[in-house]
Amino acid sequence: MTGTDNIPTQQRVWQVLSQVPDGKVVSYGQLAEMAGLPGAARWVGSTLRKLPDGTPLPWHRVITSQGRIAFPADSDSARRQRELLRREGVVITGNKVNMALYRWQP
């Protein structure tokens, strides 16, 4: 097609992300795949980076496939993310989340 079919890829990611429920998390790869972009995990991360501070989107529910926070454990961003997750009831142990328990599976 010549471009009439493209809904902004970014927008599709936002849409999927907005569906992640409280207390659940998804990996970058999973999010990419759900948005119809298998293999674009890395790109998703780069894109989330552009979100403004006050975004209504649950960016904090996106973590690595290993259940780790993608930021350095001692960074402010990592702390903020842990705080938000914990606030939703997600137990974090050593900068890690138990994917078996909190992974979002629609």
Add this chain to the structure above:
DNA sequence: GGTGTGACAACAA
């Protein structure tokens, strides 16, 4: 249209 980039993922040592 080629090149570099990154909040990743899978695999080798």
Add this chain to the structure above:
DNA sequence: TTTGTTGCCACAC
């Protein structure tokens, strides 16, 4: 387990 390497994708120059 931790560290390094390679593959991926869409985007910005």
